Amino acid sequence: MTDPILTLDTLRMVYNADPGILARLTGRADPPVIAADDVTLHLHPGKTLAVVGESGSGKTTAGRIATLQERPTSGRVLFEGKDVTDLTGTALKAFRAKVQMIFQNPYDALNPRLTIGQSLAEPLTLHGLVPKSELRTAVLEMLEAVELRPAAQFADAFPSELSGGQLQRIAIARALIIKPRVVIADEPVSMLDVSIRSGVMNLMRGLQRNTGVTYLYITHDLSVARYMADRIAVMYLGAVLEEGPAEALISGAGHPYTRLLIQAAPDHRASEVKRQRIRLPGDAASQSGLPTGCRFHPRCPLAQDVCRTKVPPRVDLGTGQTAACHFAEEVRQDGLAIPA
Numbered sequence: 001m002t003d004p005i006l007t008l009d010t011l012r013m014v015y016n017a018d019p020g021i022l023a024r025l026t027g028r029a030d031p032p033v034i035a036a037d038d039v040t041l042h043l044h045p046g047k048t049l050a051v052v053g054e055s056g057s058g059k060t061t062a063g064r065i066a067t068l069q070e071r072p073t074s075g076r077v078l079f080e081g082k083d084v085t086d087l088t089g090t091a092l093k094a095f096r097a098k099v100q101m102i103f104q105n106p107y108d109a110l111n112p113r114l115t116i117g118q119s120l121a122e123p124l125t126l127h128g129l130v131p132k133s134e135l136r137t138a139v140l141e142m143l144e145a146v147e148l149r150p151a152a153q154f155a156d157a158f159p160s161e162l163s164g165g166q167l168q169r170i171a172i173a174r175a176l177i178i179k180p181r182v183v184i185a186d187e188p189v190s191m192l193d194v195s196i197r198s199g200v201m202n203l204m205r206g207l208q209r210n211t212g213v214t215y216l217y218i219t220h221d222l223s224v225a226r227y228m229a230d231r232i233a234v235m236y237l238g239a240v241l242e243e244g245p246a247e248a249l250i251s252g253a254g255h256p257y258t259r260l261l262i263q264a265a266p267d268h269r270a271s272e273v274k275r276q277r278i279r280l281p282g283d284a285a286s287q288s289g290l291p292t293g294c295r296f297h298p299r300c301p302l303a304q305d306v307c308r309t310k311v312p313p314r315v316d317l318g319t320g321q322t323a324a325c326h327f328a329e330e331v332r333q334d335g336l337a338i339p340a
């Protein structure tokens with residue numbers, strides 16, 4: 001495999017770690033939240049890594065750290081092998097030109113008072129990439145690339161005149177117009193109508209084929225992850241429980257949580273992707289009161305005594321997959337049927 005272009009290396013992110021003396025004295029301190037705990041992810045050039053997990057599992061936290069919108073409590077972000085965790089000033093600006101983010105809600109990415117053309121020209125000007133005389137051409141080319149035609153008409157429209165799907169195409173165009181190496185896409189289709197989701201996903205795949213851009217694709221939906229990604233990382237309560245090639249992980253998951261997600265997922269074909277949140281029996285514990293031993297044990301149908309006391313190792317399953325479970329080999333072979 002090629003060297004990773006972007007690595008999140010043993011990240012830990014604790015919110016409310018230091019509530020301040022006044023909050024402590026008055027008893028109003030929020031408990032610390034461990035949003036990421038020993039998270040390691042590798043993005044390979046031109047490929048897609050999907051990060052899947054329930055609400056609150058730490059997906060957006062990982063994405064925000066990957067774009068250096070937030071700095072981790074500990075751990076490192078590596079870009080092309082170099083530690084970029086503490087970049088500031090012009091070096092940070094240069095990094096941001098290479099690592100872009102697309103959000104769930106395209107309205108957040110666009111200024112309602114600017115035309116689409118102005119919004120698309122803005123990042124080119126900010127990073128000094130295209131002379132003023134060539135901005136219009138660059139904008140029209142990008143609108144063509146995201147299949148919004150006639151391009152000139154879209155360039156002169158305002159966001160309020162466009163549908164949600166069209167706006168998300170603009171947000172994608174805005175992220176890609178400066179030719180970044182990596183795009184972090186945080187649930188880019190989950191707010192769109194089911195009927196237009198596969199069009200946007202296919203567009204992203206096509207743009208990747210044409211430009212070689214690398215994606216970190218965040219989703220609740222394992223079927224979307226399977227459709228979009230080369231590799232999948234499954235997160236739960238701030239930790240990566242399983243990671244591996246998409247097909248190997250879906251056909252032979254080594255973690256009981258991944259198995260349960262697969263059972264809960266809708267049909268994987270993109271045309272049938274439904275608006276569905278992952279629903280498993282029981283409540284996820286909170287990051288401020290993590291279970292002892294395996295963090296998944298309160299909800300795991302296979303939990304044994306050892307699971308309550310001993311943190312499971314990350315088991316290499318020899319298929320390019322790793323799974324953090326005491327019984328990963330057995331689960332991969334026999335599924336949830338095994339008497340653990």
Ligand SMILES: Nc1ncnc2c1ncn2[C@@H]1O[C@H](COP(=O)(O)OP(=O)(O)OP(=O)(O)O)[C@@H](O)[C@H]1O
Nearest residue numbers: 015016033035054055056057058059060061062287
């Ligand atoms: N700024 C913050 N301050 C305090 N806690 C935070 C902050 N941002 C996130 N958290 C907490 O960190 C945990 C992980 O949040 P995160 O947004 O990364 O989850 P997520 O997997 O993206 O969830 P969702 O699927 O709902 O978007 C949650 O418990 C969340 O409440």
Ligand code: SF4
Nearest residue numbers: 294297300307325326
């Ligand atoms: S270590 Fe135990 S509790 Fe955790 S996932 Fe594996 S079987 Fe379940």
Ligand SMILES: [Mg+2]
Nearest residue numbers: 059060061186
């Ligand atoms: Mg999120």
